[in-house]
Amino acid sequence: MKSREVHLNAYLQGEPKPENFSVVEADLPAPDIGQVRVRNTYISVDPYMRGRMSGRHTYIAPFAIGAVMEGGAVGVVADSEFDGLNPGDHVMSMYGWREGYTAAGNTVMKIDTQSLPEQAYLGIAGLTGLTAYVGLKRMIDLKEGETVWMSAGAGAVGSAGIQFAKAMGATVIATAGGAEKCEYVKSIGADHAIDYKATDDLAAAIRAVAPQGVDAYFENVGGTHFTAALEVLNPRGRIAACGMIQRYNDAEQASITDNLTMIVGKSLNIRGFIVSDHMDIQGDFVSDLTSWMMAGKIQPAETVLDGIDQAPAAFMGLFEGRNTGKMLVKI
Amino acid sequence: MKSREVHLNAYLQGEPKPENFSVVEADLPAPDIGQVRVRNTYISVDPYMRGRMSGRHTYIAPFAIGAVMEGGAVGVVADSEFDGLNPGDHVMSMYGWREGYTAAGNTVMKIDTQSLPEQAYLGIAGLTGLTAYVGLKRMIDLKEGETVWMSAGAGAVGSAGIQFAKAMGATVIATAGGAEKCEYVKSIGADHAIDYKATDDLAAAIRAVAPQGVDAYFENVGGTHFTAALEVLNPRGRIAACGMIQRYNDAEQASITDNLTMIVGKSLNIRGFIVSDHMDIQGDFVSDLTSWMMAGKIQPAETVLDGIDQAPAAFMGLFEGRNTGKMLVKI
Numbered sequence: 001m002k003s004r005e006v007h008l009n010a011y012l013q014g015e016p017k018p019e020n021f022s023v024v025e026a027d028l029p030a031p032d033i034g035q036v037r038v039r040n041t042y043i044s045v046d047p048y049m050r051g052r053m054s055g056r057h058t059y060i061a062p063f064a065i066g067a068v069m070e071g072g073a074v075g076v077v078a079d080s081e082f083d084g085l086n087p088g089d090h091v092m093s094m095y096g097w098r099e100g101y102t103a104a105g106n107t108v109m110k111i112d113t114q115s116l117p118e119q120a121y122l123g124i125a126g127l128t129g130l131t132a133y134v135g136l137k138r139m140i141d142l143k144e145g146e147t148v149w150m151s152a153g154a155g156a157v158g159s160a161g162i163q164f165a166k167a168m169g170a171t172v173i174a175t176a177g178g179a180e181k182c183e184y185v186k187s188i189g190a191d192h193a194i195d196y197k198a199t200d201d202l203a204a205a206i207r208a209v210a211p212q213g214v215d216a217y218f219e220n221v222g223g224t225h226f227t228a229a230l231e232v233l234n235p236r237g238r239i240a241a242c243g244m245i246q247r248y249n250d251a252e253q254a255s256i257t258d259n260l261t262m263i264v265g266k267s268l269n270i271r272g273f274i275v276s277d278h279m280d281i282q283g284d285f286v287s288d289l290t291s292w293m294m295a296g297k298i299q300p301a302e303t304v305l306d307g308i309d310q311a312p313a314a315f316m317g318l319f320e321g322r323n324t325g326k327m328l329v330k331i
Numbered sequence: 332m333k334s335r336e337v338h339l340n341a342y343l344q345g346e347p348k349p350e351n352f353s354v355v356e357a358d359l360p361a362p363d364i365g366q367v368r369v370r371n372t373y374i375s376v377d378p379y380m381r382g383r384m385s386g387r388h389t390y391i392a393p394f395a396i397g398a399v400m401e402g403g404a405v406g407v408v409a410d411s412e413f414d415g416l417n418p419g420d421h422v423m424s425m426y427g428w429r430e431g432y433t434a435a436g437n438t439v440m441k442i443d444t445q446s447l448p449e450q451a452y453l454g455i456a457g458l459t460g461l462t463a464y465v466g467l468k469r470m471i472d473l474k475e476g477e478t479v480w481m482s483a484g485a486g487a488v489g490s491a492g493i494q495f496a497k498a499m500g501a502t503v504i505a506t507a508g509g510a511e512k513c514e515y516v517k518s519i520g521a522d523h524a525i526d527y528k529a530t531d532d533l534a535a536a537i538r539a540v541a542p543q544g545v546d547a548y549f550e551n552v553g554g555t556h557f558t559a560a561l562e563v564l565n566p567r568g569r570i571a572a573c574g575m576i577q578r579y580n581d582a583e584q585a586s587i588t589d590n591l592t593m594i595v596g597k598s599l600n601i602r603g604f605i606v607s608d609h610m611d612i613q614g615d616f617v618s619d620l621t622s623w624m625m626a627g628k629i630q631p632a633e634t635v636l637d638g639i640d641q642a643p644a645a646f647m648g649l650f651e652g653r654n655t656g657k658m659l660v661k662i
Contacts, residue, residue: 051596058596059566222591235390244592256589260553261575263603265382265389270601272594 001028001037005068005098006311011055015249015319020053021069021312028100031081036091036105040075040331043097043308044122045315046156050248059274069097069311072126074111074118075331085110092121097311099331115290117300123326124160124300125289131242131275132161132218133285136168138278139240139271140216144169147210149229152220153190154181155318156326157242159301161218162190167292173210175202175225177321184324188299196225203231213237222246223256230262239270249319301325332359332368332409336399336429337642342386346580346650351384352400352643359431362412367422367436371406371662374428374639375453376646377487381579390605400428400642403457405442405449406662416441423452428642430662446621448631454657455491455631456620462573462606463492463549464616467499469609470571470602471547475500478541480560483551484521485512486649487657488573490632492549493521498623504541506533506556508652515655519630527556534562544568553577554587561593570601580650632656 007022031037049071052063063069073096077089082105085091091108095101111121123129135157136142148165152158153174165172166189174190176182182193192209199205202224206214213234219226222244229239247254262268292298303323305314311329318327338353362368380402383394394400404427408420413436416422422439426432442452454460466488467473479496483489484505496503497520505521507513513524523540530536533555537545544565550557553575560570578585593599623629634654636645642660649658 059598219595223589226591241591241595244595247589247592254589255586256591258554258578258585258587260557260572260587261578263601264550264572264575264605266603267390267605267608268601268603270594270599272597272599274595274598277598 001030001100002026003028003098003100004308005096006308007066008053008063008069010065011062012053016050016053016312016316018312018316023309026098029102031079031102033081034104034106035102036077036082036085036108037079037100037102038075038091038093038095038108039078039100040073040098042074042119042122042304043311043329043331044072045311045318045327045329046071046128047243047245047248047318049315050319068095070094071096072122073098074121075100080105082106090118092126097308097329099308115293119302119326119328120300122328123156123302124298127275128156128326129160129164129289130278130282130285132157132164133288134273134275134278134281135218135240135242136161136164137284138281139273140218140238142168142170142216145171146215147171147173147212148216148218149173149175149206149210149214149232150190150218151175151225152245153185153193154321154324155220156323157220158218159185159188159325163188163298164288164292167288167295167297171210173206173214175221181321181324184301188301202228206232216240219243220245223254227257227259230259230268233262233266233268235266237266237268239268241270241272242275245319302328304328304330306330332361332431333357334359334430334432335639336427337639338397339384339394339400341396342393343384347381347384347643347647349643349647354640357429360433362410362433364412365435365437366433367408367413367416367439368410368431368433369406369422369424369426369439370409370431371404371429373405373450373453373635374642374660374662375403375457376642376649376658376660377402377459378574378576378579378649380646381650399426401425402427403453404429405452406431411436413437421449423457428639428660430639450633450657450659451631453659454487454633455629458606459487459657460491460495460620461609461613461616463488463495464619465604465606465609465612466549466571466573467492467495468615469612470604471549471569473499473501473547476502477546478502478504478543479547479549480504480506480537480541480545480563481521481549482506482556483576484516484524485652485655486551487654489549489551490516490519490656494519494629495619495623498619498626498628502541504537504545506552512652512655515632519632533559537563547571550574551576554585558588558590561590561597561599564593564597564599566597568597568599570599572601572603573606576650633659635659635661637661
């Protein structure tokens with residue numbers, strides 16, 4: 001049995017390009033004792049992966065060169081020599097951009113596909129959803145009746161966060177690039193949608209829809225979005241920052257307007273976070289998510305490309321805003 | 332009886348200049364029932380006052396034009412028609428840049444000059460000291476054995492913070508402008524002193540003395556200091572920001588290097604604060620300060636100019652780094 005997989009060719013600066021990746025065919029051996037052989041159904045591409053392509057050790061090690069790109073994936077067990085997993089079981093793994101793998105059964109997690117579609121475990125019910133939840137609940141401590149600005153509202157974390165914030169009783173302003181995405185963020189519950197590409201004064205556009213000001217900002221973008229947030233936040237405003245995609249491909253450091261004195265003048269609290277530091281909140285997350293889904297408050301959204309060879313294009317598309325909701329590759 | 336006082340002539344942009352202020356002679360009437368007449372001994376000039384000169388309402392109202400500059404002052408009761416204050420009592424008030432005032436006795440606070448010199452109530456034992464304390468204790472939550480970088484270490488808040496952080500068992504890196512101030516910050520306990528004017532790579536200079544990295548940064552400066560702090564902070568580093576003097580006189584917004592993705596990658600927590608939101612910590616502050624002083628760990632430091640007509644010069648001197656420790660005007 002064979003499996004095609006995607007390798008990273010070299011560490012890179014600037015925007016990722018197709019030539020940074022190779023599609024390679026590999027053997028998919030029958031499982032040894034304790035192993036399973038899995039056929040992936042969906043793989044995840046995520047902005048944080050850009051950091052692992054730079055060769056610098058940040059909070060996570062760089063990808064290995066000439067090896068498969070690691071990342072979230074869901075699939076179906078084809079053969080099993082592991083107690084507790086049977087052919088036909090759905091599993092989630094971090095084995096990444098490949099059509100299948102053979103691996104120890106205790107390194108994958110069985111998932112329940114009765115109540116949720118399998119790919120939701122890569123999105124709203126997985127680390128993506130958990131990221132939105134940690135930001136709103138633990139970093140921002142969002143209260144009913146407050147106004148929150150969700151940046152990259154049509155993205156994976158943003159679209160989850162809009163729906164969670166509405167379920168928490170907040171007023172939600174979402175920013176997104178283009179009219180179509182603005183329609184989308186409204187369709188999932190945003191009270192106000194602002195096309196950041198159609199304005200040259202983002203702070204003024206936010207103020208126009210939120211004359212009462214903004215209590216919290218969920219940062220996925222950085223740069224000009226960040227400086228606008230400092231402008232529009234109310235005193236004691238909070239920022240949760242889990243990503244700044246506007247900056248990930250910069251080969252050299254950019255400049256921004258220095259309005260950081262707002263941090264002092266308004267007593268702002270800015271908290272960067274990495275979801276893996278907050279896994280202890282998982283129980284609350286599952287409980288809240290389940291009740292919100294049962295109340296019909298959550299619609300998972302995905303942009304899906306077909307075929308393992310599309311993984312690099314799906315990944316590069318994240319930086320061009322090609323996705324609405326979670327970007328996935330269907331195998 | 333007469334009192335000279337300093338008025339603000341108009342709201343201003345950019346650097347404050349002597350012509351922004353007028354010295355005016357006013358009557359100092361005998362006290363009515365419930366009032367006291369006070370002769371000031373010291374008045375306080377503080378960086379935050381710059382914000383009140385811009386005419387914008389931030390967390391505090393602008394100064395009134397053509398009226399006395401408000402601010403902290405200590406003095407001696409000359410005449411009293413208020414129960415509980417007698418001639419000769421020392422009092423603290425917010426009546427500002429004037430030689431004396433007549434005011435309701437319940438709007439001033441009697442101070443104990445047995446254990447502390449009266450001017451300490453405008454500095455290390457007053458709001459200045461409390462600001463350093465709130466930043467280290469509540470915002471940063473400084474732990475014994477951690478390394479903290481105190482910016483503007485020779486300033487009023489910075490010099491208090493260096494001594495408090497040492498008393499808390501931290502390693503202290505202090506930045507200051509010029510060799511003389513660097514000598515001073517070492518004399519009050521800083522483990523390392525860096526002359527920021529003598530380096531064009533502040534982050535590298537910090538790293539050279541703190542190869543183990545920096546756990547917390549106390550922000551009094553902003554701009555290039557802030558971006559250097561993001562560089563040198565360890566994962567889960569904390570920033571307390573109570574001022575950014577580098578920016579206060581900017582008429583137009585400046586730019587800085589955008590390295591804000593460090594906030595995400597290192598899970599930093601940045602907290603702006605205003606001391607008046609944290610008066611509930613006063614009891615802890617007095618208790619800690621008293622025990623530190625009794626242990627000989629605290630040396631108040633002041634730069635004193637003479638005469639009410641020197642108040643504008645003292646204030647303007649803050650932005651030129653003319654003070655070591657708290658800047659005061661002796662009346």
